[in-house]
Amino acid sequence: MGLHNDSMKLLQEIYDVCYNQHNHAYNISIKYFSGLTREARMQLESQLLYLKDESLITDYAPCSGTPFSVRPTSLGIQTVEQIAETVAPSSITIHGNVSGIVGNTVTGNTINQGYSFDEMQELIRNAIADPAEQQAIEAAIKDIYSRIEKEEPLEKGMLNKVATNIERYQGIIAAVGQTLTSYLLKM
Missing domain, CATH: 1.10.10 (Arc Repressor Mutant, subunit A)
Incomplete structure (x- = not known):
């Protein structure tokens, strides 16, 4: 053995x-x-x-x-004792019929929706104690969210502005990354 x-x-x-x-x-x-x-x-x-x-x-x-x-x-x-940890899924899986095709079923499609701006604000308030820093980060992220809502491309330097503000907050980085990935995959 x-x-x-x-x-x-x-x-x-x-x-x-x-x-x-x-x-x-x-x-x-x-x-x-x-x-x-x-x-x-x-x-x-x-x-x-x-x-x-x-x-x-x-x-x-x-x-x-x-x-x-x-x-x-x-x-x-x-x-x-063979106890396995259960990890909560971070994405939503939708099973159902493909629109327009009768009788065929698609399973396992993953839809990643990202965070709404309200959810992001709540995350920022919970992660950051300094109100001035909260406002600076929210302002930088609000610009990105307004572009996403209008389905406009991001301007040069927008991501850099956000990155410099949130580099110390791993949870916020992950949430912004998930939202941006979802947005970029839709384009």
Whole structure:
């Protein structure tokens, strides 16, 4: 087997010791560790390092006489219990008939609508505390939204003006990017 599979078996064992046997940590004594062959010790260390690198386990308590004392993290518990995180979709999928063609169905079309100016203003108010900075960003973005509403092309320098104002705010950058992408794909 590979390192990943062996490490997942060890993670299951750590989980069983900590939660099914009601112990606080999975401990390996020096006596047991010293009794392993050199190859087995290296393999055990590799598996523990792999699990730590993947943030599946964390050190519990350093103790004398115990070279390893670990417990599973919340991510490790989710992995053992096979709980998958659900991510909310960021686009709208519409299933339905194609207009004008009777009997054919199109599925999986993705329509990306971007943010309205009101939604963008709310996002700016929630992300930025300084009212002067809020107004500067809203003014720069309002120019772009007015062009989008009129379906006019953007002027040279408009995006640069917006970019210099919002470069510190990742959420606003993503929202403006989504709106601009939606607008440019419609052109």
